[in-house]
Amino acid sequence: MPNTTRTTSSPSSSRSSVALTRASLFKFLWLLVGVFFLASYLLVYLANDLDRTEEAESAFYTRKAVQSLEKSLLSTVKDYAFWGDTYRQLHTQVDIDWAYVRQNVGPTLFTDFGFEGMFVVNDSNRTVYAVVKGELKPVDASQWLKQSTGAILERARAGAEAEIPTSAFINIGGVPALVVAAAITPGTDPTVLRDGRVPSVLIFVDILEPAKLEALGQDYGVDDLRVATPDELYDPSVFSLGENGSAGTLHWSPPEPGQRLLGLGLPLVGFAALLVCLMTWVILRRTTASAQALDASYASLQHSQMALAISEARFRDVVEASSDWVWEIDADWRFIYLSERFEDVTGLSRDLWIGAAMDDLLRTELGTVSQWLSIPSRRPNISVQCRYVDTKGQERITRVSARKMAGGGFRGTATDVTEEVEARRRIEFLSQHDALTGLPNRTRLQEFLDGKLKASPTVEHPLVMLSLDLDRFKPVNDLLGHAAGDFVLNEVSNRLAECIRHGDLVARIGGDEFVLILTDLRSQEEVETLCRRLIESVERPIQIDEQQVFVSTSIGIAMAPNDASEASELLRYADIALYESKSSGRNTWRFYAGDMNAKIIERRRLERDLRFAIKHNELRLHFQPRFRIADGQMVGAEALVRWQHPERGLIAPDTFISIAEETGLIISLSNWVIETACHHAVLWPEHLFVSVNLSPSEFKRGNLIQRVQTALHDSGIDPARVELEITESVMLEDATGALEVMHRLKRLGVRIAMDDFGTGYSSLSYLRTFPFDGLKIDRSFLNRLAESDDDKSIIQAIVGLGQALSLTVTAEGIETAEHLNLLKAVACDEGQGYFLSRPLDNEAFSTLVGARTVAGTDSKV
Structure with missing residues (x-):
């Protein structure tokens, strides 16, 4: 019989399998411990990174807030300093009446802009005009600032020719302050000649008190912005003002989302670790029993062959699992090995390229790959970008790294970076181009x-x-x-x-x-x-x-x-x-043209004066009576706003209404008109109504319904005695929204009339759809009666249209007896104009109403 050998497993081999299994499981357990430790570390790192990100973002917005404040103050001092009137009244001479009493450069700088200090320093560096907290004071700028003003005066005068103001942060009594200064020049005013002296300097001082800092921080989403205490100077949440923080340091309280994340995440990680440990103990018991049943034949395997097979398999798995492809070339620069990933990444055939020259496939920006590899001082850890053409004819970009092999030739990897390069190019493009248009x-x-x-x-x-x-x-x-x-x-x-x-x-x-x-x-x-x-x-x-x-x-x-x-x-x-x-x-x-800048400065000044006028009762109401055409009886009056400017006198609305609409002042202006008109009209005889014009912008903002309701309630006037005049542009811009607002106004009980009818689209559908009570014929038709018979026909048609729709028709601009006779002939309901009565102030209008009441209601026009 042939000699046979039977191999059995011994207890020692069984024990070695058990030990190996236990060791593997313990390694696995330690690996899991490491994973949980890493997870905990990453969680802590992420939390700290979130806090750092919030800290950096709040620091960014703090910097933006301070820069925005500084830019705003520089713009303000520039508007005042580079102004011909300032040059005449505060440099050539010092006119206290012009500057302080008329409030051109006076107390409004404190009440409207919050400047605690305002100084004018002449060519001899002597303070010749000072306003401190809105009051005229005989105080020197350096004395009030408690430091020399020489440096900021020098910088301000250096920017005189280019009209560039300067600024600096300083410390006044432990409180930081922003000082802005500019040389006083005539600006673009051609009527002012320079006198040849060193220019005077205009200085504004804004003290950053706690309330200002907190409000500034809230505007930019920064919590608790304040001056740092000595204990807070080394915190990360600080921002230095002035050179090396000489003016003080700001501190704020950034959000801490990372701490909330730690409070939730760490307990969850700990619970997961405990659960994994329990599962590992169960697996250990089962695998120990299975390891004892392993066949002892594994012990006869050659450890060297096994290690080699494992190493080769590991290398192959790593190579093929990688996103890179691996290559080797011989001393003649020809491929002798390409990994399987070569075909997946490039789409090219390995069989066709093994034996081919590397330079035929890849090329760098500066030459061939072989030239790059031949550089004597080339460091082995340096890679190079190469280009090649794939099977679709598209150019691809790959990053090649290489090391020299012991027997000659090179071995290395190639990583496809086409998308990465394109993304970088896209980012660079978008940094200088508009994302929508590409411009x-x-x-x-x-x-x-x-x-x-x-x-x-x-x-x-x-x-x-x-x-x-x-x-x-x-x-x-x-x-x-x-x-x-x-x-x-x-x-x-x-x-x-x-x-x-x-x-x-x-x-x-x-x-x-x-x-x-x-x-x-x-x-x-x-x-x-x-x-x-x-x-x-x-x-x-x-x-x-x-x-x-x-x-x-x-x-x-x-x-x-x-x-x-x-x-x-x-x-x-x-x-x-x-x-x-x-x-x-x-x-x-x-x-x-040079005068355009002066016009803008003048418009800004008018805007500033209008803000002051609304707050300080400089507006006036005039009333133009409206009469019934048939019998001449007064039926009401249209409220017309005027501005009693302290310097320019009485200003018509055509000058300032457009400014009010552009700047948003129209809401407060209209509020004043509606409330004042209602309070005056409630004292008139009950058969008289008051008509008030509304701006189209009031239908989009300003809560028009509530404002009208408040005026009616506060004055106590019967809503039926109030008429609101609107133009058809309201319907053109948002017909649906305007219709809803007008229905709600009608529910309050007021009347609504279409103003300037006939000058726009004047669509018949507006009159049928919208709840109008009347319409007003624009004055332009009456003004052209002597020139055009067509306008007579138009007036007659509008009157007929109004009567057909049960609307009260009112003609504006009645200036002659001919106008009045024509309107009587076509049975127009009501009219107003200079021929009947000019707009009157409240006292004169009340006198007219009283006189007509005494004379009897049957008085004729």
Whole structure:
């Protein structure tokens, strides 16, 4: 019989299997312990990172808050210092009456802007005018600031020619303060001549008291912004003011979301670790029993062969599981090995490329891969980006790393980084371009403009800047949605780009605002030709689905070096010219002129004065009587607001109503008019009503219903004696919303009339749909009666229309007996105008009402 050998497992081999199993499980357990420890560490790290992120974000907003405050104060001192009137009244001479009594540069700086200190230092560095907390004081600026003002005076005068103000943070009695200063110059006022002396300096001081700091922090979402105590100076949540914190240090309380995360996460990790330990103990018992049944034949395997097989398998698994592909080349730069991942990543065949030259597949930016590998001083841990073409013909980018092999040749890995490179390029592109239109953004515009200005443009070869703003764009967004608005912006961007030459720039700087930088236009005629072409291009209809959209553009023009030689000034002047273009009727262009800046300063001053007027009872109401045409009986009066300006006298509403609408003051102004009109009218005879005009913007904001209801309640007037006049632009902008508001007003009991009927669309559907009680014929039809028979027919038609719809028809602008006779002939209901009565102040109107009451209600017009 052949000799056979039987192998059995011994107790010792069984015990070694058990020991190995236990050791593996314990290793696994320690691995789990390490995983839980790592998880706990990462949780703590994440929590701390969240807190650090919040700390960094709050520090960022604190810095933005301080910078915004500083920028606002610099702009304010610049408006006052570079003003011809300031130069005449505070530098050439010191006129206390002009500055303080008339409040041009006086107590309003404390009440409206919060400046605790305001000083004027003359050319001899002597304080010649000082206002402290709104009161005129004979105090020296250095004495009040408790430190020398020499440095800030020197900086302010250094910026006199360029009209650049300066600022500094200082410490006044332990409280930080922001000091801004500017040399007093005539600005752009051509009527003021410099006297040759060293300019005086205007200084504003804003003391950052606790209440101001807290309010500043709340505006930017920073909690508990305050001056740091000595114990808080080394906290991370601090911001130094002045050089090395000489003016003080700000401290705030950042949110701590990480601590809340730790409170929830750590108990969960501990519970999971306990559960895993319990499961490991159960598995250990079962695997120990299974290990004792292993066959002892494993002991006869050669440990060296087993280790080699395991090592080879591990290497193969690692290589094929990696996202990289592994390569080897011989001394002739030919592939001798490519991992299986080569085909998955590149789509190329391994069999075709093994034996082929590496340089035929990959190439670097600076040459071949073999040249890179041959560099004597090349460090082994340095990689290089290479390019190759895949099977689809697309260029791919891979990062190659290599090490020299002992027997010659190289071995290394290749990682596909195409998406990474494209993402980086995309990020770089978006940092300088608008994400919606692809046009350069404000950052790229600034770089381009700086580069062109460094080339020093001349009068013969100027640099031209066009600032464009789309007209009629907002209704597109409101009516058709933001998707349609985005489509319009893209189409306009393409049209603008088609109108310029190579080397010029079109940038979108926000919303519907664009800027064009042009270099090859040498005359005003060429600029105007381009502007005309731009407007015509933008005005072409834009097709969105089955609807055509029309927009237009207004253009402001500034040129270097004629207007300015600095980018910021050129942008500002182009914006000023754009504003002038819009004020001139839109859909046109304007070149910058020096008086435009003066107009804006004057408008800002008028706005500031209007704010003061509303708060300090400078408004007046006049009442224009309205009469019944048939018998001449007075039926009511229209309330007309006037402004009694302390310097300019009585100002008509045409001057300031538009400013009130643009700045948001219309709500407080209208409140005053409605309340005052109701309080006066409640004292009139009960058969008289009062009519008040409403602005279209009041239908969009300001809680109109509640404001009217409050005025009616506070005055006690019968709502039926109050008439509200609105224009049809209210219905054009938001017909649905306007209808709802008007129905709610009617439920209060007031009357509603359509004002200026006949000057707009005057749609019959408005009169039928909206709850009007009357309509007013615009004065323009009566003014042209002598010139046009058509206007007579129109008046007769409007009266007939009103009677058919049971509306009271009122004619405005009755200035002659002919006007009155015509209106009687067509049976117009009511009328008002200078022929019947001019607008009267309250006292004169009350006298007229009393006189007519004494004379009897049958008095004729």
